[in-house]
Amino acid sequence: MAVLAADGCVEVNLLSSQVAAHAPYGGVVPELASREHLRALPLLARRAVAAVDGAVDLVAVTTGPGLIGALLVGVRFAAAYAWGRGLPLVGVDHLEGHLVSPFLSLEGRPARDAPEPVLALVASGGHSAWFVVTADGAHRHSRTRDDAAGESLDKVAQAMGLPYPGGPVIDRLAQRGDPTAVALPRPRLDGGDLDLSFSGLKSAAIRWVRDRSLTSVDEATASPEVRDFLASFEDAVVEQLLRPAPELVARHRPALLTASGGVAANTRLRQRLTELGRDLGLEVLLPPLALTTDNAAMIARAGQLAHRRGRRTDPRRLDASAREVWQPPGMRRRVTGSADASPRNGPDPV
């Protein structure tokens, strides 16, 4: 739960982590996630609103994509809150939130204005894509054809018996490993395509783990072999993610390069992006670490900007979607003809 000032300054940013609740199950348990939301939301809302003496004039909520039960709890809560207090409501796709997160600060500063165009990488557990963002909206120019980057990190960690989510653990272990130690495939798609692929790399990494029976690794006692392997795997994931960047920079001449989503917390990715920016003479803007993974501040900011562009969401019609509904303008919708695909939450250009 977050509260932002009109200039995008983050005034309150509260997080109720569910990691401990799900940890015994080795992954997220959907039903548990909904119940935890139900328990946490009223408490967080009371604290957040009290922290700004009740001065709230807009409610923003993410409508998806994600776990449908948890989303519905959030959406109904926000709709009821807005309705009850007579406040305007804005539904936001969570990717819109990631795209604005690099412009936020957690040190009491206003949000930065975005120059045009911005070249933006979004890399999370569910998405890996490159966008070019202008005043017209966000146009997607590259996306993964199979797994997301974070998903491949999580699956490899899971195969090794490491805790969920795997990304942060791999990040820590890889920092003490040699990224050149283990050769792993870095598949390219045919025809000079800018799209991304992680499944071949993930499968090869899981095979490597199983061939060596490294299926119950403990972070505290991980061997140099494990650390070298994870550094090599992480290096390959980062290389795959960044491969389209030089071509996209040449084509779109961005004024700024950003990265967001949980994987943008990764130490190696952040270093590589900084180096890339230096090589290409381009400013790189990364979100504060705490705003890389899913958070309410980015949803509030995206909602605030969408509201200024005229988006209004009727609290009686607000719905959540587990699937990807919002499509950047310029892309054809992949899902058509279903209720989920209709833009009833008013998705509009970012």
Ligand code: KG4
């Ligand atoms: O954006 P996010 O919180 O949720 C989704 O939208 O999916 O991203 C979660 C993903 C997980 O796959 C997690 O393993 C990954 O972000 N992640 C990281 C790091 N921190 C979180 N991956 C690599 N290095 C990290 N430090």
Ligand code: ZN
């Ligand atoms: Zn996310």
